[in-house]
Amino acid sequence: MDFELSDVQEQYLKSLRELCRAEILPHTRAIENDVEILQRNLKRLGDFGLSSLVYPEKYGGSDADAITNTLAWLELAQTCPSTFLSMGASTGLCGYTIFKLGTEEQKEKYLKPVARAEMIGALALTEPSVGSDLAAAKTKAIRDGDYYILNGSKMFITNGPIADCVVVLAVTGEKGGAHRMSLFIVDKDCPGWSSGPPLDKMGVRGSPTSALYFDECRVPAENLLGKEYEGFYRVMECLTFFRIGMACFSLGIAKASLTEAIKYAVQREAFGTAIYNHQDVSFRLAEVKTEIDAAEMLILQAAWQFQLGNDATREASMAKLLASEVGKRAADVAVQVHGGYGYISDYRVEQLYRDARLGEIGEGVSEVQRMLIARSLLLD
Numbered sequence: 461m462d463f464e465l466s467d468v469q470e471q472y473l474k475s476l477r478e479l480c481r482a483e484i485l486p487h488t489r490a491i492e493n494d495v496e497i498l499q500r501n502l503k504r505l506g507d508f509g510l511s512s513l514v515y516p517e518k519y520g521g522s523d524a525d526a527i528t529n530t531l532a533w534l535e536l537a538q539t540c541p542s543t544f545l546s547m548g549a550s551t552g553l554c555g556y557t558i559f560k561l562g563t564e565e566q567k568e569k570y571l572k573p574v575a576r577a578e579m580i581g582a583l584a585l586t587e588p589s590v591g592s593d594l595a596a597a598k599t600k601a602i603r604d605g606d607y608y609i610l611n612g613s614k615m616f617i618t619n620g621p622i623a624d625c626v627v628v629l630a631v632t633g634e635k636g637g638a639h640r641m642s643l644f645i646v647d648k649d650c651p652g653w654s655s656g657p658p659l660d661k662m663g664v665r666g667s668p669t670s671a672l673y674f675d676e677c678r679v680p681a682e683n684l685l686g687k688e689y690e691g692f693y694r695v696m697e698c699l700t701f702f703r704i705g706m707a708c709f710s711l712g713i714a715k716a717s718l719t720e721a722i723k724y725a726v727q728r729e730a731f732g733t734a735i736y737n738h739q740d741v742s743f744r745l746a747e748v749k750t751e752i753d754a755a756e757m758l759i760l761q762a763a764w765q766f767q768l769g770n771d772a773t774r775e776a777s778m779a780k781l782l783a784s785e786v787g788k789r790a791a792d793v794a795v796q797v798h799g800g801y802g803y804i805s806d807y808r809v810e811q812l813y814r815d816a817r818l819g820e821i822g823e824g825v826s827e828v829q830r831m832l833i834a835r836s837l838l839l840d
């Protein structure tokens with residue numbers, strides 16, 4: 461593995477860090493109650509080229525390698541997990557699925573504007589009664605001439621309330637099952653779909669999540685994404701890309717938590733000395749740093765495999781599994797180091813602690829990651 465960056469890559473990451481610190485970090489608390497801040501952030505990052513970084517130039521991207529993209533993701537994730545999640549759902553889930561499976565016309569119409577953040581995308585797999593076991597999904601798409609008619613509902617969809625287009629997984633025909641499912645790009649203009657109100661969440665409150673409802677929703681047949689009946693298998697392959705993203709989400713939270721904890725521990729005094737000088741505090745921070753570096757190596761390994769064009773399913777799952785635990789532990793330690801102040805919303809660690817919990821749930825719960833890793837062991 462070779463993670464050495466060129467001067468151009470270093471310069472890009474430095475500029476991104478400056479942008480994140482100057483324009484996004486100051487609003488990480490306010491974003492929880494103001495979706496316009498999120499929309500402004502997404503547009504700014506689109507203009508900066510972050511959301512299109514890995515896509516080819518002909519789709520408005522920079523053709524960047526997966527390592528640079530991963531390091532850029534980490535920069536944003538440690539600045540604002542909510543913005544990162546929404547950008548990732550738009551370009552890393554919706555955009556990437558269109559990039560891998562779409563026709564040139566679909567890429568022109570949807571990928572380009574999604575990559576530039578002129579359109580906000582979403583990926584709708586989960587349903588009210590089905591999440592981990594997606595093969596049991598029930599949303600239906602029945603062909604009717606030049607259209608498919610979609611009926612059903614989706615749940616917990618990131619960007620649901622603000623999406624301009626949504627990639628939807630639906631059973632094509634009357635019978636269900638993984639081998640009967642297809643993907644559709646449902647445009648804002650398609651009649652018959654609506655979003656529920658933003659769900660009142662524990663964390664990442666700046667990233668709106670909602671149910672989506674499809675009621676006799678008419679989708680042009682040309683919006684079928686990929687081949688009919690192959691949707692389930694193809695979308696599972698596409699998820700690997702942003703599974704590395706969700707690992708970055710958690711690691712970003714871990715890094716931010718450690719920074720906050722160190723800052724506080726060197727200035728807060730107890731028993732006549734900075735609390736950092738109490739071995740129990742500094743040793744906990746030493747352990748967090750060790751775990752952060754271990755998770756970062758797994759993430760870079762996954763990105764490296766991805767970059768080589770190899771199947772990175774196992775590496776992405778391992779990276780997400782470990783990073784999500786490290787993110788949760790790091791935020792927990794940071795709250796503890798802050799004592800009572802850690803429990804108060806004036807301090808960033810209170811928010812990071814709430815945000816961190818999503819890491820073990822979003823884009824496949826940790827149990828599913830263990831299942832994928834265990835399955836892969838039998839193929840070695």
Ligand SMILES: Cc1cc2nc3c(=O)[nH]c(=O)nc-3n(C[C@H](O)[C@H](O)[C@H](O)COP(=O)(O)OP(=O)(O)OC[C@H]3O[C@@H](n4cnc5c(N)ncnc54)[C@H](O)[C@@H]3O)c2cc1C
Nearest residue numbers: 583584585586590591592616617618821822823824825827
């Ligand atoms: C903030 C947020 C944003 C999200 N964004 C999106 C999105 O953009 N698009 C989308 O499609 N979905 C999204 N989701 C949904 C998310 O992917 C699902 O919540 C997740 O996959 C789990 O599905 P579930 O909630 O139905 O849990 P279930 O599948 O019902 O699982 C519940 C629990 O059962 C246990 N369990 C389940 N299966 C197994 C097993 N095989 N072995 C052992 N234990 C098991 C686990 O403990 C698991 O946590 C989002 C969720 C949240 C909270």
